[in-house]
Amino acid sequence: MVKIGNIELGKFPLLLAPMEDVSDPPFRAVCKEHGADLMYTEFISSEGLIRDAIKSRQKLDIFEYERPVGIQIFGGDEEAMALSARIVDATNPDLLDINFGCPVKKVVCKGAGAGVLKDIDLMVRLTKAVVDNTKLPVTVKTRLGWDDDSKNIEEVAERLQDVGIKALTIHGRTRSQMYKGDADWTLISKVRNNPRIQIPIFGNGDIDSPEKALEYRNRYGVDGIMIGRAAIGYPWIFREIKHYFATGEILPPPTIEERIDACRKHLHGSIKWKGEKLGILEMRRHYSNYLKGLSHIKDYRTKLVSTDQLSELESVLDQILENYIVEA
Incomplete structure (x- = not known):
């Protein structure tokens, strides 16, 4: 049984990735109906929450039928992240996730998202600020590193676990790759098999079929899989993967x-x-x-x-x- 804090997610959970301008409540509803085990909101700017920006506040909307559901925040300032963690706490999601993986320029230029991959000490401080200011289980989503010369995910995983995160999702690309090339799950597997790591490790990147989901589960030993782009317009991916795991059969495509x-x-x-x-x-x-x-x-x-x-x-x-x- 995979658990994040006290949240039980089953033997091998399928997570819906937080995607900007996609993972809103209407989209999450159809994914939940078709088998997503854990979902996240679109990422929310910590600065926007503090300024009471309407769009940021609206992204806090969650509904009982979605549970378990996590709210994801991003930012590069410790005080802002701490304050936004308290705001999120009051909305009563099941967990709070920190985005250290978004590669888009407008986020990275603010020293947030994947921009924090350049400074692990800052990443640790930001994470600790959130952990210390919420009663919720805190999780993190990140990438392998900034570029091919700085794939520091093993150090990141250990240090973030040490300051109290309860699960880690790793996208198998560097920031420099953006979404190009193939996701490399070998480092994700190394993190999962590190004897120091006691928290669930979820893999993310390129899972677009039941066959690939089973192959990656068996080859890399992760605790669960996060699915993003493959679920857009195709929420049936979750039920198809679960059916294939259980029976070895491929479900027919949706009518x-x-x-x-x-x-x-x-x-x-x-x-x-x-x-x-x-x-x-x-x-x-x-x-x-x-x-x-x-x-x-x-x-x-x-x-x-x-x-x-x-x-x-x-x-x-x-x-x-x-x-x-x-x-x-």
């Missing part, structure tokens, strides 16, 4: 009915959480993923991303359902 149902639930959840105008607008980035691989779908997709009326969106989804069932 057109299942695709449209998930897409519709996502749309309605987006509207409920963000309001109709913004909910419809921000849902546009998801349609191509839900409809990926369907032949002659371009005209329907164009309609979905060009209308701002819910009734029209419903009509287009109904047309897709009707026409593709006939085609099948």
Whole structure:
């Protein structure tokens, strides 16, 4: 049984990665329905929380059906991280995660996210500031290092465990790689097999099929897997992996009915959480993923991303359902 603090996650949990502009409550809801064991919010700026920035505060929204769920924060200032940890504490998630892995320039330039990989002492101080200012289990998500010459994840894991984190997720790339090339899980495995490490170690990077999930579980010995991009528009990845682990069989892909149902639930959840105008607008980035691989779908997709009326969106989804069932 894998545990983070007192949170029981089963024998081999599948985690949904925190993804900026993706991992909001409507998206998390469809992933939870299809088997995600632990989910995280989009990452939240510690400075934004302290300034009471509306967007940052809204990202704190969590719901009972999501549990266990973690709130993820990032920042490069100890005082701000400590204060934001207290704010997160008051919202009562199941755990608090620190992002030391985001590689995007606007975050790194502020000395946050993967930018902290250049200064392990600072990483340790920031982590301790959070641990000391929350009652929640604290976890960390990070990368192998800044670049190929500074893959310091083994030292990082030991030192962060020493200041009190309860689990560590490692993305198998350096910051310099961004999301290019293949994720290297060999160092993740070394951390997992380090006799000093007593906390769960989760692997992240390139898991996009049940076969690869099983291969990496067996080869690298991690305690669980975090899935990010492969779940966008395809929340069924979680149930497919679990079924394959249990039976050795590959589930058939989701039917057109299942695709449209998930897409519709996502749309309605987006509207409920963000309001109709913004909910419809921000849902546009998801349609191509839900409809990926369907032949002659371009005209329907164009309609979905060009209308701002819910009734029209419903009509287009109904047309897709009707026409593709006939085609099948």
